[in-house]
Amino acid sequence: MAEIQIQxxxxxxxxxxxxxxxxxxxxxxxxxxxxxxxxxxxxxxxRMIAGLEMPSEGRILLDGEDVTFNxxxxxxxxxxFQLFALYPHMTVRRNISFPLRVQGITRREVxxxxxxxxxxxxxxxxxxxxxxxxAAGDRQRVALGRAIVRQAKAFLMDEPLGALDAExxxxxxxxxxxxxxxxxxxxxxxxxxQIEAMSMADRICIMNKGEILQVGPPMxxxxxxxxRFVAGFIGSPSMNFLDAEGGLPAGAREIRIQGGSVPIPExxxxxxxxxxxxxxxxxxxxxxxxxxxxxxxxxxEYMGARQMITVDTPAGRLRVRAPNTVAVDYGETxxxxxxxxxxxxxxxxxxRAVASTxxxxxxxxxxxxx
Amino acid sequence: MAExxxxxxxxxxxxxxxxxxxxxxxxxxxxxxxxxxxxxxxxxxxRLFAGLDRPEEGxxxxxxxxxxxxxxxxxxxxFVFQQYSLYPHYTVFENLAFPLRAPGRKLPAEAIRRRVRExxxxxxxxxxxxxxxxxxxxxxxxxxxxxxxxVREPSMFLMDEPLSSLDAKLREDLRVExxxxxxxxxxxxxxxxxxQLEAMTLxxxxxxxxxxxLVQVDDPREIYERPDSIYAAQRxxxxxxxxxAPGTLGVQHGPSGTRTLGVRPEDVVLNGAGVxxxxxxxxxxxxxxxxxxxxxxxxxxxxQVHALLGCQRGIAEGDSVSASVRPGAVLYFDDAGRRIAxxxxxxxxxxx
Numbered sequence: 234m235a236e237i238q239i240q241x242x243x244x245x246x247x248x249x250x251x252x253x254x255x256x257x258x259x260x261x262x263x264x265x266x267x268x269x270x271x272x273x274x275x276x277x278x279x280r281m282i283a284g285l286e287m288p289s290e291g292r293i294l295l296d297g298e299d300v301t302f303n304x305x306x307x308x309x310x311x312x313x314f315q316l317f318a319l320y321p322h323m324t325v326r327r328n329i330s331f332p333l334r335v336q337g338i339t340r341r342e343v344x345x346x347x348x349x350x351x352x353x354x355x356x357x358x359x360x361x362x363x364x365x366x367x368a369a370g371d372r373q374r375v376a377l378g379r380a381i382v383r384q385a386k387a388f389l390m391d392e393p394l395g396a397l398d399a400e401x402x403x404x405x406x407x408x409x410x411x412x413x414x415x416x417x418x419x420x421x422x423x424x425x426x427q428i429e430a431m432s433m434a435d436r437i438c439i440m441n442k443g444e445i446l447q448v449g450p451p452m453x454x455x456x457x458x459x460x461r462f463v464a465g466f467i468g469s470p471s472m473n474f475l476d477a478e479g480g481l482p483a484g485a486r487e488i489r490i491q492g493g494s495v496p497i498p499e500x501x502x503x504x505x506x507x508x509x510x511x512x513x514x515x516x517x518x519x520x521x522x523x524x525x526x527x528x529x530x531x532x533x534e535y536m537g538a539r540q541m542i543t544v545d546t547p548a549g550r551l552r553v554r555a556p557n558t559v560a561v562d563y564g565e566t567x568x569x570x571x572x573x574x575x576x577x578x579x580x581x582x583x584x585r586a587v588a589s590t591x592x593x594x595x596x597x598x599x600x601x602x603x
Numbered sequence: 604m605a606e607x608x609x610x611x612x613x614x615x616x617x618x619x620x621x622x623x624x625x626x627x628x629x630x631x632x633x634x635x636x637x638x639x640x641x642x643x644x645x646x647x648x649x650r651l652f653a654g655l656d657r658p659e660e661g662x663x664x665x666x667x668x669x670x671x672x673x674x675x676x677x678x679x680x681x682f683v684f685q686q687y688s689l690y691p692h693y694t695v696f697e698n699l700a701f702p703l704r705a706p707g708r709k710l711p712a713e714a715i716r717r718r719v720r721e722x723x724x725x726x727x728x729x730x731x732x733x734x735x736x737x738x739x740x741x742x743x744x745x746x747x748x749x750x751x752x753x754v755r756e757p758s759m760f761l762m763d764e765p766l767s768s769l770d771a772k773l774r775e776d777l778r779v780e781x782x783x784x785x786x787x788x789x790x791x792x793x794x795x796x797x798x799q800l801e802a803m804t805l806x807x808x809x810x811x812x813x814x815x816x817l818v819q820v821d822d823p824r825e826i827y828e829r830p831d832s833i834y835a836a837q838r839x840x841x842x843x844x845x846x847x848a849p850g851t852l853g854v855q856h857g858p859s860g861t862r863t864l865g866v867r868p869e870d871v872v873l874n875g876a877g878v879x880x881x882x883x884x885x886x887x888x889x890x891x892x893x894x895x896x897x898x899x900x901x902x903x904x905x906x907q908v909h910a911l912l913g914c915q916r917g918i919a920e921g922d923s924v925s926a927s928v929r930p931g932a933v934l935y936f937d938d939a940g941r942r943i944a945x946x947x948x949x950x951x952x953x954x955x
Contacts, residue, residue, distance in 0.1 A: 403841070407884055407886075411883060414883075426771075432886035432888060433886070451888075451889075455887070455889040469771060470775050514889070531779070532779045534778075534779070534782075534804035535804060535827075538867070538869040563786065
């Protein structure tokens, strides 16, 4: 298994900068997810790690060895595209062993490794069946088996679940993570789906327009976003953003919104820009009669274990997550209060988060996956 | 707007029965969502209302009239498809005005202009009226498609997964907008989706379909909390309801005939009194976490259970914990998968 170091990596296509001066280290055995909208540079970065694309500048080290300009085939890295494509006319065994057979490994070794992988995925009993008649879940396991049978130093996956419908994606996310817990292979996984990223990653690297905005465990990027983009991209429904007045000194404990003041985590730096943006996630806003910010209920959405209430306020349309015991109706005027310790203040000009005690608060233990 | 009904309709395609003896009454101004997996008969049911398919048996009524024999154009319904079907070379205004310029309508130009403006405003695309359809984003195009249905003021709207081709954030916004418009207009809508969150958030009532049959029609909360069957229980909620053998998670007493226990992931409680469990995976989704637990099954074999947790500290993958079920939260199903009412029918108390 392997550690992957990315040093000042840069890639341009003509005038277009796809990846701009990226540096990060993927640790041995880590499940590392690169997340961002299309065109953000995540796939280009992955392809450079794979050796399918050569960087314009910078270095890539695999276990300390500089592989920047090695061919893809010299890197001992397995690249996994979509997970669902199987050879329909072959048996499970032949599907799984396919990558080994083209490598010219002895027949005995192919057999041993195929069976080992099948055991790992709990599909030994299906080895000699055709893939045509398999249940959907088993087909996915076969596809996964084919991906991992090579025992590469690292697995690179580019939106492998992109073509699956939502219900199935959830199941596969869990299977992939369980498999990772058992195999422990360094995995770099590219997706634009924040839920996939949150549910599987040890750490998430969020990119936009070729720049890395933040690298951290899921709960860190969720609770302590470095920029407004990160805050908006992670979480569903999105974080609410309220226009606020800037010009805060270090040590400020409140911010002004629509003439009222809202308590915030104590700032650790001054905010010079005239404008600021207050970020509040739906679960950090509470409907309370004495709330100073008032608004009209625009929508109430029942979601089983909870409900999502949309409120139109002078500071914009806000989404509030509430237990389903809260009874409000359309058109009703309600007051809102904020969970002061959880709010993020962004610089209105640069979109960067202002340093505050929020960023010193302890997170859930071990990030995501112990 | 109007009420509508299907009366014992059956629709076959060759050997396949797509819709089987299905009856559904829709009241004026009601938002009905048809929910079910692919092949359950959702879209066929919708097409029967529209007249795009004709039933072999049964009848279709719209606004109190039997329209079974009428062509789609004579039914006064508006259909919105998943893939926006706009005229690419027309502007947004022309696309919206098109249904009003149909030969039979003979509306004066001024009335058309007024109506298009009204609808554009409602859908927040008034600034795009002069753009060509090809210059719009996906979300704007779908707004225009919905707008084209709205300008006509039909008796009812039929919508077939209209939001499913949009990205997640846009879908959320448009979902809330659609519900608002429906309330403002008092529109009667039949809406097909396989997205359970859309169904729960939009519907006045959800019709759960299985193999061409309507297995439960109720408001979302009722189906979520008191599903008639395992099948209906599995249609709502993410992660899906846990189905367990009696005796699992320390649930000993069920009504007689209990074959399966249904436990929603948010009703699995960790670290109180309970059975030993190990944490196989833990997914932090920000506001909440999903744990996959391994617990001892009723007869020795281990079972896997999903638990939906508030953002708890101090639990990690591989940990040993104890797990139990929130009192009163268990659903009991018999060997045919039907729910057995458990004594009282008081609504379950839920934690945030």
